[in-house]
Amino acid sequence: xxxxxxxxxxxxxSSEENKNMLVPARFYAHPSQIETLKKDDSLKQLTNxxxxxxxxxxxxxxxxxxxxxxxxxxxxxAFDADEGIISPGGVGYDINCGIRLNLTNWNKVEIxxxxxxxxxxxxxxxxxxxxxxxxxKINKNEFEKLVTExxxxxxxxxxxxxKEKEHIEDKGKLIVKDLNGVSDxxxxxxxxxxGSLGSGNHFIEIGYVSEIFDKELGSNLGLFKNQVVVWIHxxxxxxxxxxxxxxxxxxQTVSKKYGIQLVDRxxxxxxxxxxxxxxxxxxxNSAANFAFVNRQLIAHKIMEILENYSKKVKPxxxxxxxxxxxxxxxxxxxxxxxxxxQLVVHRKGATRSFPAKYIKGEFANIGQPxxxxxxxxxSSYILLGSENSLELSFGSSCHGAGRVKSRSQAKSEIDxxxxxxxxxxxxxxxxxxxxxxxxxxxPDAYKDVETVVEVVNNLRITKPLAKLKPLAVIKG
DNA sequence: ATGTAC
Numbered sequence: 001x002x003x004x005x006x007x008x009x010x011x012x013x014s015s016e017e018n019k020n021m022l023v024p025a026r027f028y029a030h031p032s033q034i035e036t037l038k039k040d041d042s043l044k045q046l047t048n049x050x051x052x053x054x055x056x057x058x059x060x061x062x063x064x065x066x067x068x069x070x071x072x073x074x075x076x077x078a079f080d081a082d083e084g085i086i087s088p089g090g091v092g093y094d095i096n097c098g099i100r101l102n103l104t105n106w107n108k109v110e111i112x113x114x115x116x117x118x119x120x121x122x123x124x125x126x127x128x129x130x131x132x133x134x135x136x137k138i139n140k141n142e143f144e145k146l147v148t149e150x151x152x153x154x155x156x157x158x159x160x161x162x163k164e165k166e167h168i169e170d171k172g173k174l175i176v177k178d179l180n181g182v183s184d185x186x187x188x189x190x191x192x193x194x195g196s197l198g199s200g201n202h203f204i205e206i207g208y209v210s211e212i213f214d215k216e217l218g219s220n221l222g223l224f225k226n227q228v229v230v231w232i233h234x235x236x237x238x239x240x241x242x243x244x245x246x247x248x249x250x251x252q253t254v255s256k257k258y259g260i261q262l263v264d265r266x267x268x269x270x271x272x273x274x275x276x277x278x279x280x281x282x283x284x285n286s287a288a289n290f291a292f293v294n295r296q297l298i299a300h301k302i303m304e305i306l307e308n309y310s311k312k313v314k315p316x317x318x319x320x321x322x323x324x325x326x327x328x329x330x331x332x333x334x335x336x337x338x339x340x341x342q343l344v345v346h347r348k349g350a351t352r353s354f355p356a357k358y359i360k361g362e363f364a365n366i367g368q369p370x371x372x373x374x375x376x377x378x379s380s381y382i383l384l385g386s387e388n389s390l391e392l393s394f395g396s397s398c399h400g401a402g403r404v405k406s407r408s409q410a411k412s413e414i415d416x417x418x419x420x421x422x423x424x425x426x427x428x429x430x431x432x433x434x435x436x437x438x439x440x441x442x443p444d445a446y447k448d449v450e451t452v453v454e455v456v457n458n459l460r461i462t463k464p465l466a467k468l469k470p471l472a473v474i475k476g
Numbered sequence: 477a478t479g480t481a482c
Contacts, residue, residue: 069477094477131479189479200477241478327477 001043003034009455012058013047020051020263027061028392028459030451036404040067042074048263049077053271054084056336056343060393062350063455064402064447068092070266073349073403076396078334079272081342085260086277086329087269088247088284090346095240095284096291097327098169099371099399101382102230102299103222104306105317108208108471111228114309115206116429119472121305122204123431126298127196129476135195135297143191147239148176150289154296164296166362167320169352170330172292174285181279182286183246190239190290195297197234199434199476201441204302205231205373207380211467217366222319223382223466230302230318231380232295233373235327240287247280272344281329288328295323321382322369326351326399334394345394353385353397353462368395370462372453375401375446376430376438377423379469381453383462397462398453401446410445411436429472441475 004012009028015021025046029037037043042065049071050059056078065074070089079085111118127133138146146153151172154160165171197204209227212218236243251268254276262268270276303318310316329346336343354368363369367384374380378401389395405413416438420430432438439445456462 092477097477192479198477199480202477235477238478245478 009459013043015050018047018051020261021047023050023055024058025050026058027065028455029063030455033063033447033451037065042067042072045070045072045264046075048267049075049090051261051263052077052079052085052087052267052269053260054080056080056341062393062396062398063452064349064398064400066403068348070264071346071348074398075348076345076350076393078343078345078394081272081331081344084272084344085269086272086281086344087267087346088244088251088280089266089268090348091244091284091329092327092348093241093244094235094327095244096288096325097235098291098295098323098325099373100232100295100299100323101321101371103319103321104228104230106228106313107226108228109226110313114312115472118206118305118309119429119431119474122302122474125301125305126204128474129199129433132196132476134191134193135301138191138194140187140191143187143194144179146194146293147179147190147286147289149173150292151296154293159300160296164320168292168323169325172289172296172323174288176282176286176289178282179286181247181283182243186239186242186246189242190237193237193239194290195294195301196237197298197476198237199437202234202476203231203376204298204474205470206472207231207468207470209466210379210469213464213466218466222321229468230299231373232298234291234294234298236287236291237294239290243283243287247283251276284329288325291325292323322371324351324369324371334390343394345396347396349399350396351399352395353383353389354395355385355387355389358390358395367463370397372398372449373400374449375443376441376473377426377428377470378443378449379467381449381467382465383453383456384465386460386463388460389462392459392461397456401449401452403445404447405445407440410442411439414439414442414444428470431472432475434476438475
C-alpha cells in the first residue's frame with residue numbers, strides 16, 4: 001500500500017490504490033506512528049470504507065486508529081444522507097460508548113486518607129463486569145420510555161438535573177421515532193443492565209487536574225489545579241450490543257438487496273433513507289440514549305457515595321463537566337464544495353469536536369469539549385474543538401490513546417500481577433474484579449496518548465485546555 | 477465491546 005505524506009501530520013492513500021475506492025483515504029498521525037500502523041489491518045480497513053456508496057471527501061482516521069470490526073476504530077466516515085448509507089460496523093458494537101467527566105470542589109490532598117475507602121464503596125455499589133446486574137429495576141414499558149427520552153427520563157426520575165443536560169452532547173437525547181428495529185432480546189438485556197459499567201476498557205477513575213493550559217478559560221469553566229475529578233467510561237452494554245448484532249446480521253442480506261458490493265462483511269450497510277436504514281438509525285439512537293442514562297445513573301450513585309464523606313472533607317459540589325459519545329453515527333449539516341449538505345457522520349472511536357462558533361449553549365464561543373482518556377495509569381486530556389476541525393475531519397477528533405496490542409497479545413505478554421504492582425508503586429490504586437483482564441488494558445497495550453494529542457492539537461482540530469492524572473482506577 | 481460460541 002502506498003502511503004503519501006502530505007505534511008508532518010497528514011497522510012493519504014490514493015483512490016487509485018484499489019479500483020473500488022470512491023474517494024481517497026486520509027489519516028492524521030505522527031511520523032513515529034507509521035511503522036506500527038502498517039502492522040495491523042487498520043489502513044486496509046480505512047481504504048475498504050472508501051468503497052461504500054455516498055461517501056463524501058475522504059475515508060478518515062484519527063491518530064488513535066487501530067483495527068476494528070469492518071471499519072477501523074478511530075475512523076470517521078461521512079455519507080450523503082440522500083444517496084449514502086448507514087452501517088452498524090461504522091458505529092461499533094458498543095453504541096454510544098462514551099466518556100463523562102465530573103468535577104468536584106475537593107482537592108487531592110483533602111481526600112488522601114479516605115481515597116481507599118471511597119474506592120471500596122464505589123467498587124461495592126456499582127455493578128462491574130459482564131452480567132452483574134443493574135442499579136435500578138424498571139419494567140418494559142418504563143424501559144421503552146427511558147431509551148426514547150434519554151436524559152429527560154433521568155431528569156423526570158430524579159437522577160439528573162436540567163443543568164447537567166446542558167453539559168451532555170445533544171443534551172443526552174437523540175431522536176427515536178419508533179423502536180420497530182429493537183428486538184425483545186435487546187430490551188431484556190437492557191433492562192437487566194441499566195446502570196452498570198461492563199468490562200474491557202470500561203472504567204471509573206478518580207483523578208486530579210495536574211495542569212491547566214489556558215488558565216483564564218479553565219477557571220471560568222470551574223477547573224482548578226489538584227482538583228479531584230471522576231471519569232466514567234462505558235456505553236450501552238448488552239442493549240447496544242444486541243442491536244448491533246441484530247442489524248449486522250440482517251444487513252448481510254439487506255446490502256445485497258440494494259446491490260451494494262461489500263469487500264468485507266463488517267461493512268454491511270443499508271441506504272440511510274431506506275426502511276432498513278431508518279430502522280437501524282432509530283434503534284442506534286435508542287441505544288445512545290440508554291448509554292447517556294447509564295453514565296448518568298453511575299455518576300449519580302458516585303455522587304451519593306462521595307456525599308457520605310462530606311463531613312471528612314467539606315460539603316461536596318459534584319458537577320458535570322461534559323459527557324460525550326465516541327461511537328455513533330449523527331445526521332449533521334456540513335459544507336461540502338461550498339454547499340450545505342446533510343451527512344450521516346459515522347464516528348467509531350472518534351469524538352465530535354465542533355469549533356467555538358458552530359455550537360450553542362454552555363460551550364458556545366469556547367468550542368466543544370473533547371475528553372481524551374489516556375490508557376490506565378497515564379494522563380488524560382481535556383481539549384476543545386478548534387478552527388480546522390470541520391474542514392479536516394467533519395468536526396471530529398481522537399477519543400483516546402488507541403490500541404497497539406490486540407487483547408490476546410496483551411494478555412499473553414503482560415503479567416497482570418506485576419502490572420498492578422507497578423501502577424501501585426506510582427501511587428495509583430487499582431481495584432478490579434478480574435485481575436487477568438487488567439493486562440488487556442495495560443499502558444503497553446496502547447499508543448502514547450501524548451503523541452495522539454500532539455497530532456490533533458498541531459492540526460488545530462482541537463486545542464489543549466487541561467491535563468489530568470489518575471489517583472484510582474475501578475474496573476470490571 | 478459482549479449473558480466473552482449459531
